[in-house]
Amino acid sequence: AQSVTQLDSQVPVFEEAPVELRCNYSSSVSVYLFWYVQYPNQGLQLLLKYLSGSTLVKGINGFEAEFNKSQTSFHLRKPSVHISDTAEYFCAVSDLEAGGTSYGKLTFGQGTILTVHP
Amino acid sequence: GAGVSQSPSNKVTEKGKDVELRCDPISGHTALYWYRQRLGQGLEFLIYFQGNSAPDKSGLPSDRFSAERTGESVSTLTIQRTQQEDSAVYLCASSFMAGYTEAFFGQGTRLTVV
Numbered sequence A: 001a002q003s004v005t006q007l008d009s010q011v012p013v014f015e016e017a018p019v020e021l022r023c024n025y026s027s028s029v030s031v032y033l034f035w036y037v038q039y040p041n042q043g044l045q046l047l048l049k050y051l052s053g054s055t056l057v058k059g060i061n062g063f064e065a066e067f068n069k070s071q072t073s074f075h076l077r078k079p080s081v082h083i084s085d086t087a088e089y090f091c092a093v094s095d096l097e098a099g100g101t102s103y104g105k106l107t108f109g110q111g112t113i114l115t116v117h118p
Numbered sequence B: 001g002a003g004v005s006q007s008p009s010n011k012v013t014e015k016g017k018d019v020e021l022r023c024d025p026i027s028g029h030t031a032l033y034w035y036r037q038r039l040g041q042g043l044e045f046l047i048y049f050q051g052n053s054a055p056d057k058s059g060l061p062s063d064r065f066s067a068e069r070t071g072e073s074v075s076t077l078t079i080q081r082t083q084q085e086d087s088a089v090y091l092c093a094s095s096f097m098a099g100y101t102e103a104f105f106g107q108g109t110r111l112t113v114v
Helices: none
Strands: A004-005 A010-014 A019-021 A023-026 A031-037 A045-050 A057-058 A064-068 A072-080 A085-096 A104-109 A112-117 B005-007 B011-012 B020-026 B030-036 B044-049 B065-070 B075-079 B088-095 B108-112
Touching: A004 A085, A004 A104, A019 A112, A023 A085, A031 A064, A031 A072, A045 A057, A045 A064, A064 B030, A072 A085, A104 B044, A112 B088, B011 B020, B011 B030, B011 B065, B020 B088, B020 B108, B030 B075, B030 B108, B044 B075, B075 B088
Parallel strands: A010 A112, B011 B108
Antiparallel strands: A004 A023, A019 A072, A023 A072, A031 A045, A031 A085, A057 A064, A064 A072, A085 A104, A085 A112, B005 B020, B020 B075, B030 B044, B030 B088, B065 B075, B088 B108
């Protein structure tokens, strides 16, 4: 079984400041990792994903995330946020345990609401 | 259409009634997921279909909930004898190859049980 913990439910920040949204996961097998964003009154869309290779992945809108296997973390960062980044952000893992019915299943964290103030 | 389509977009039902929610995934996507999002909460996994494999039903909260998928196309989530705690947005997503590729989400069905 796998789980995802987003350590902050809400993160307020001023415009142009840097931000980090924290995500830790627990899994007994390898996982793939994702960050999704949900803008107000919209559906979820993919920000970025880590499948393999470089542990630093870049996504849309200037976001990036770093996979740290030893710390089982996948924190999301942006060096300078904009008002338009105000949204809810979800970290997710996919199950890679072969042979089970849950192979490929996506498990999400509870979400972090990022609010950017002028 | 090009995206995941869910219907209805909104549903108000009386407590005790049955409801049926529909999801049309993107053509060719083998994986289909259902999640529930209660107000102010995260995405709660309900059920996952992958191709012709047995679905992962481990997230269904009670035996009042069931889901079916016909081949690699339409899925229906049924809630019997609805309760007020079933009120939530029900989200469907599909992906071309489960876990490896991006999951595309529909706009959701907002269910209100009165």
